[in-house]
Amino acid sequence: MTASGSRMSRRRFLGGTVAGAAAVAAPYVKTSHSAGRLSVGLWDHWVPGANEAMEKICLDWGAANNVEITLDFITSIGNKLLLTAQAESRAETGHDVYSVPLWMPSIFRDSLEPVDDLVAEIVSRHGPLVGVADYMAKFDGSWRAVPAPTGSLTLAMVSRLDFYREHAGIDLQTIFPAGERDPALVATWTYDRFLDAAGKLHGAGFSFGAPIAPGADSQGWLGQVFNAFGAVLVDAGGEIAVDSDETRAVLDYLARLTGFMPEAIYAWDDASNNRWLISGQGSTIINPPSAWAVARRDAPEVAAQVWHHDVPKGPAGRFRTSVPFFWGMWKFGQNKGAARALLVDLNERAVVETMLRASQGFDVPLTVSFRDSDVWETATPPAGVLHNYPVRGDEQVIVAGYPAPPAIASQIFTQAIMADLVARVTADGEAFDDAIGWAGDELAGFMRG
């Protein structure tokens, strides 16, 4: 009972097993609008006001192109964005255009329309995309989604300037100024130096806080530490590589670092580190500027001392984790012509720039040339707080799970293998070899076809 080459969909199952229950697709009725209707499912942005800006952009585009646009903003809280995508892809009905952040292009690669020509058009107009975009949305040589005009972010270090000066003797504004930086000074920002600072800050009552739990932030920051130590769970060729000296080195490092972190990190969610910083207890978190934005509103005295900057360098380099956002079109979409036009037109510089301002600098576009915006220069307080939020130096942008093939990396991410591996050692006191053995066993399970 095989159906090689194509997925056994619910409809095929129904058709094959329930006589007389064949689904009758409702006929597509074109409205008075010459280019028809377009249903768009977008990610519900964290930053207040960003949705309204995106709604206006889409409706204006619809009015200009005689397309009747229907917009739904779907939250990622509780994985609702992913749940809705699963429901739509299986039912083969729903929105025409859909937000597919992070691993969703990989998860839904068989349900998304190839968009090679659209990406080529965007690149020809605006120049290349960041390297991680290929890794996340191009499979077997075919793009399955285009860069979203809003939502992409990176995980920078977000630190308290006053605590670092007073308790660790480090002036972060000197190392990472809001302007030209001295590479020699940046080179001193290593994981060893950070560990030393974390110890001093912990001693002063202001610990570094980052989750080691199932959430996305946890996989994000651990991914950059693992890569900085050269530790990969599965290599680019799909081979399990977790049993290595590099893995033992990163586990050893994290065992020491977690000694300077709150015990509760093993149950933290993606908002816990934000609260940790805003409460005034935290010296550093790893996050986009959402924590700073909330502090600016709720705890201005904290916000005035916050600085976004590069992550430390490890033996294998300096790696910044990103969360890329894409938009895709379902293969079963009803109005692919309008969808294709929307995907290209909303990748124009003016649209992305509008969204950069609406998101208060939260977004970091995937098109390299759009990163020359001054939105990060004008944010305040303190002056220059977001200058180093986009990558300015020698950081390599990755996604947690890199460099494993996306189909495997997505499972490493969603099943929190890195976090569990670390916690087995740092919280449960498991021997390195036992924890690595467990991880290897889990990873072997991801290889099944």
Added chain:
Amino acid sequence: MVAITATDAGTGGGSLRRLLRRRSTIAVLMCVPLLAVVLGLVAYPAVYSLFLSMLNKAETKFVGLDNFLFLFKRETFWMVVRQSILFALVAVLFKALIGFIAAHTINTIPAKGQRKWRGMMMVPWVIPAALSTLGWWWLFEPTYSAINWLLAEFAIPAVPWLSQTFWARFSVIVVNVWFGAPFFLIMYLAALKSIPEELYEAAAIDGANAWQRLVFVTLPMMRNIIAITVLFSIIVTFANFDIVRVLTQGGPRNSTHLFATYAFRLGIESGDIPLGAAVSLFMFPVLAVLAFVILRNVRRRIQAI
């Protein structure tokens, strides 16, 4: 009536009318909506999920029981099995115990004052679990737990409610017991009220004390309702999703995952729907046998009366 029958005799309309007037026909027609619901919302999803669990990850090939055999080799899966059993048995035990004690206590209150107590005790059960669990999450919050704040007032060290395996399991069981005990309470209260007062009077005349009345009158009279509520609760507790999902997301280190949350992690979040379906179906045969045995015993007891 006779004239109409004679007029219609020999016509197609008359046959149809006679058919529709048969009691068996009406019975079948009246059952159609229910049958449609059962077939559409129970039978079809069950067969479809069974079908899904027998496909490969890409859903392109029939692999029989391979997904189940694959799970048998996974350490994490067996941890989920152990946790689900622990969670269900401990939670049902305490729900039954608390429900039984609360039902007895309320039953001793004069009838006039019972209503408000019944109402108050039912509150946890009528609040949507996802919402009330959010309230519990605030109480157990990893860093700023309200309970720990109270403990600190009495110089008691903070408890890692959600960040250590033991306490995380304790927390999800406590919330499940809090949510589910009112169901046992209301069922046991109804059962207690159905026990004839004469039996207690006869026992009292025979000199039975309170404990003997409980053991030799109350419990035997409640055996069927206890069996059915325990069976129902075991099935529902094994299938619990929202409490773990909201409170711990299966953490720390997968130590609070249940079948439903682990199936969600594998099937929806990781995109491996067939494996997720296999996890969710794993307990089906066990629970089916349990249900068969308990319901057979209940039926035998009823027939013996």
